[in-house]
Amino acid sequence: MSDRATASARTELPFSREEYALRLDKVRRRMAAAGIEVLLTTVPENIVYLTGYSSLGYFTYQVLVLSLHHEPILLTRAINVEKAQVDSCLTCIEGYRDTEDADEATHRVLERYGLLGKRIANQDDAWFFSVARYKTLLRRLGVNDLADGSGLIEHVRRIKSRREIDYIRQAGRYCEASLRAAIAAVVPGATENDVAAAAYQAMYQAGSEFLGHEAQYVAGPAAGLGFECAKRRPVRADDVVYMEAGGTHQRYNCMLSRTVIVGRPDPKWIAMAEASRDALDAAKAAMHAGATSHEVDRAARTVMGKAGLGRYFSHRTGYSIGIGLPPDWGEGRIMSINENDPTVLESGMCFHLIPDLKLVHQGGVVFSESVLVTETGHEALTEFPSEIFFK
Known part of the structure; x- marks a missing residue:
């Protein structure tokens, strides 16, 4: 594709070029x-954040090369080059063929742009960059190791811009539509797949893109297992x-959770669902710029303890949200709301708070919401009744 054709074919970027430039300057x-x-x-989320380029192609090798004085360079499979030209703010895009060694291609790109011999760092905590790939890259570059640049970009991503927050709110509208449809689909005799199908149909009809993480619609004892998803099980009385x-x-994710009670199960489930809701409310009440992650987590954990359920609440209270691609819709790698975490919350951070409770082989309950940290407290990023739904 010619430069002129590429320019005319570019789609509208999710953010202004000025915002992308500001992000790059901070990094x-x-x-x-x-x-x-x-x-x-x-890291595909970092590539999205700095360039606008989003593709499922991250399961094969691609790398964004950032330098202090040159425009960012993307090296990706040749099949992805035209999408990167159309859907990003990048001006330097290099491709490698499937028959070409990716490490050789990386060396070629660094050499072409005069970056060999510079102090090079690699993001070592990247999920899609294997140890084997790293070792072969070191051999091709002729070095024993590279500095670790993990967290440099993520630190900048912690605080969301106004438009980023708007996108998360819009994702919340899709999320609300999905949850409403899921709740309506719960009847004895329906399957989890029926519920999930209704939820996903409503979500896509509302305007959503594919999620960064499978949504969870699970009935009965299976809900007591972590990260269980719909699997043809029937909803029983x-x-x-x-x-x-x-x-x-625009790859920004928002989450929302509720519990549905069918018939008249053991009253303990209602008490547990109420504890989850109250712990969520306590965490939100403790949240404001200047509070620590530990303080917010402790507020939720105190509620669980007073309800006699503390032993079942063994995970974090929440995690940062924003850009997410499978397998994760959250930004827990950036920050979580967790015990003994002294990290100070700042205005503009966004979190999914999810103090759920699971009893293995018995079931699970949940209340969760996505929230924005403000100077004086928090703002909800979703709007949904804070109640247990009885069917």
Whole structure:
């Protein structure tokens, strides 16, 4: 595709070029402070954040090369080049053929742009960059190791811009539609797949893109297992149905969870669902700029303890949200709301708070919401009744 054709075919970017430039400048400042001249990242969310380029093609090798004085360079499979030309703010895009060694291609790109011999760092905590790939890259570059640039970009991503927040709110609208449809689909005799199908149909009809993480619609004892998803199981009389819905807009994710009670199950499930709701409310009440992650987590954990359920609440209270691609719709790698975490919350951070409860082989309950941290408290990013739904 010619440069002129590429320019005319470009889609509208999710953010202004000025915003992308500001993000890049912040990352470069952190690179310079760390003594890094070139940063290699294969984290797809970081590539989306800095360039707008989003593709399912991240399961094969692609790398964004950031330097202090040159425009960002994307190296990707040749089949992805035209999409990157159309759907990003990038001006330097290089492709490698499937028959070409990707490490050789990386060396070629670094050499072409005069970046060999610079102080190069790699993002070592990237999920889609294997140890084997790293070792072969080191051999091709002729070095024993590279500095670790993990977290440099993620630190910048913590605070959301106004437009990023707007996108998360819009994802919340899709999420609300999905959850409403899921709740309506719960009847004895329906299957979890029936419920999930209704949820996903409503989610896509509302405008969502594919989620960064499978939503969870699970009935009965299976809901007592972590990260269980719909699997053809029937909804039975006196079941409890665990629902964690999601929505995605411009790759920004929003989540929302509720519990549905069918018939008259053991009263303990109502008490547990109420504890989850109250712990969520306590966490929200403790949230404001200047509070610590530990303080917010402790507020939720105190409620669980007073309800006699503390032993079942063994995970974090929440996690950062924003850009997400499978397998994760959250930004827990950036920050979580967790015990003994002294990290100070700042205005503009966004979190999914999910103090759920699971009893193995018995079932699970959940209340969750996505929220924005403000100077004086929090703002909800979703709007949904804070109640247990009885069917």
